[in-house]
Amino acid sequence: MPDQSPLLSLSKLSLRFKGQPVCAVEDVSLSVAAGEILCVVGESGCGKSVTAMALMGLLPPGAAEIHGGVMTFDGQAFDLTKDRVPSDLRGGRIAMIFQEPMTSLNPVFRVGEQIAESVQRHSGCSRGDARLRSLEMLRCVGLPSPERLLDQYPHQFSGGQRQRVMIAMALANDPRLLIADEPTTALDVTIQAQILNLIRDLQRDTGMGTIMITHDLGVVADVADTVAVMYGGHIVESGPMTEIFENPQHPYTIGLMASVPRLSGPRQRLTTINGTVPSIRQMPSGCRFRTRCAFAAETCSTRPAQAEVGPDHSVACHFAPLEQMLKVAG
Incomplete structure (x- = not known):
């Protein structure tokens, strides 16, 4: 069972690329405990890899400006707006x-x-x-x-x-934290399973914390303890893996779950999420998913706050919990 105290916590990371009108990543908060696997999931362009690069201190100073964010690792705090992540941390403890x-x-x-x-x-x-x-x-x-x-x-x-x-x-170097950015991209399913089993076995043997970045919900279901769903540079939902899969509350999370192909049952057309992730120059105000959301309303032009909908389960949606909204609508 993973240690529940955070090995790494990231609080309110916001960063903007040079010449861009809005932040590519905004108010992102994450935490992972020793022995825990956190999966960060979302479509390409949602800010997953950029967040990881910021954690590692690998973003080019002239290309990206960090406007806010505090990272605490193994009890040591870094203000990412002014503290550069020490080079001896990279490749060593992280x-x-x-x-x-x-x-x-x-x-x-x-x-x-x-x-x-x-x-x-x-x-x-x-x-x-x-x-x-x-x-x-x-x-x-x-x-x-x-x-x-x-x-x-x-x-x-x-x-x-x-x-x-x-x-x-x-x-x-026996790291305390491993960040794996799409570690099975472009590998066939047999090799993918071998790589995932290897990471999981090594993680269990060493007790390190792991942040795995992926867009593959099959990978998430296979290895994750906790999940953070990312869209448009925001964390829109986070919680234990079983809770996210069994009770998704954000329309984007629901869309991702519905788009997974089924291997059993009658043949049917795949469900899709209309549209694509907006470019950083066309990012809508308020809820960044509202231009693709079936539940979008006028209130979505203001950004929703994170709300607790269950134990350790939070969602950024004006209509959460969705069961309550659907009950009212019915």
């Missing part, structure tokens, strides 16, 4: 698996050298010890013949193998 391993791994260095560099940077150990740790990690993530693979280049690996190398690199 590690990240990036979305595309082929562009994240350096093509001109052997994978063993790349893992060893991270180990030496954070532990100060010798080159020989770092190589031994690299070998240990390749073995840990289930790669066959790790002694041979250690001296190979990224292009000699398959997509699933490269992702395992990224996991080995991320976990080489």
